[in-house]
Amino acid sequence: MNKEVQIHQHLHLVGHKCPMNFVYTKLKLEEMRDGEVLEVVVSTGEPARNVPRSVIAEGHKVLEEGTLGEHYRIRIRKVGE
Amino acid sequence: MELSEQEVLRYARHIVLPQIGGVGQRTLKGASALVVGAGGLGSPAIYYLAAAGIGALHIVDNDVVDRTNLHRQILYRMAELGEPKAQTARRRVEAINPHVSVQATRCRVDDTNVEGLVRGCSVVLDGSDTAGTKFLLNRACVAASVPLIYAGVIRFEGQVTTIAPGVGPCLQCLFADPEAFDRDPLETCSQAGVLGAVAGQIGSLQAIEALKILLGVGDPLIGRMLVVDALDNRFRTVPFIQRPECPVCGSESGE
Structure with missing residues (x-):
């Protein structure tokens, strides 16, 4: 995890409840190309649990996730198309 | 066909579905449906197509x-x-x-107008209550290569099938003789009666079939008639095949 991942897109979704945080994440991923990385920052708690799970269910890869100050950061590699 | 912020919120529960997403929702926005008959079948079908965010809806009814x-x-x-x-x-x-562009036409569908009504539509839903209209729509949709969601309902029973021209059989492959269909003891629901909620169920199934066809997902009822008996809660799927001698879609029909 020491190697710095190149981030292609970033979404700040703190304050957005489920499922809208995932909806915005999914729409952004649809715009991106296969292999590109999206960094999403969501609220801790339910969003931090749900968004990675939903992203994986859609076939994408969660590269890393963890708390970032008071929030939660998820780095997603787009898989497909 | 971009989605506005309001539309993203409205369709959030569609967008999260793997089979729809933003791509599918934009496909629906770019699609148009013709609903013939705004009655018992048309009511739920129209409600759900409108709520689903189909881009254009044309409602035809003469009553x-x-x-x-x-x-x-x-x-x-x-x-x-x-x-x-x-x-x-x-x-x-x-x-x-308000995101749906809706057109209403008060007319009876007949030989003179059916072609113009069907042309250019992404899908047609048959919510009519006469055999003549059903076979007319079948012919016009096959000629124009527009998918048709056929349905009928009477008493506690309903039927749904999807006619996909060039892909599967048409209504006249199943009911070879439209005249006999008219004489069938399966009278119109005005005489025989119908449980309102059964019309609601079948009309909802039509909306689902139409959305599946537009999205290209799932396994539509092509070459299969879903027969619902609400009294016994029995759902049967009856397969049927394309007839080469079918005067509407058959390879021997002289085209």
Whole structure:
């Protein structure tokens, strides 16, 4: 995890409840190309649990996730198309 | 066909579905549906297509709202008795979803207008109540290569199938003789009666089939007739095949 991942897109979704945080994440991923990385920052708690799970269910890869100050950061590699 | 912020919120529960997403929702926005008959079948079908965010909806019906319609035609209110169904249905759709462009035409579908109505549509839903209209729509949709969601309902029973021209059989492959269909003891529901909620169930199934066809997902009822018996809660799927001698879609039909 020491190697710095190149981030292609970033979404700040703190304050957005489920499922809208995932909806915005999914729409952004649809715009991106296969292999590109999206960094999403969501609220801790339910969003931090749900968004990675939903992203994986859609076939994408969660590269890393963890708390970032008071929030939660998820780095997603787009898989497909 | 971009989605506005309001549309993203409205369709959030569609967008999260793997089979739809933003891509599918934009496909629906770019699609158009013709609904023939805004009655017992058309009511739920129109409601769900409008709510689902289909881009354009054309509602065709020749009747006015009658008190005897109200037990099944859930588009209409007491205050609308005597008003044309097509225009009343349009107002209802506009109230549900302003993102849908809705057109209402008060007319009976016949040989002279069917081609123009069907042409250019992404999908047609048959909510009509006469055999003549059903076979006319089948012919026109096959000729124009537009998918048709056929349905019928009577008493506690309903039927749905999807006619996909060039892909599967048509209505006349199943009912070879339209004249016999008319003489069938399966009378119109005005004489035989119908449980309103069964019309609601079958009309909803039509909307689902139409959305599946537009999205290209799932396994539509192509070459299969879903027969629902609500009294016994029995759902049967009856397969049927394309007849080469079918005068509408058959390879031996002389085209």
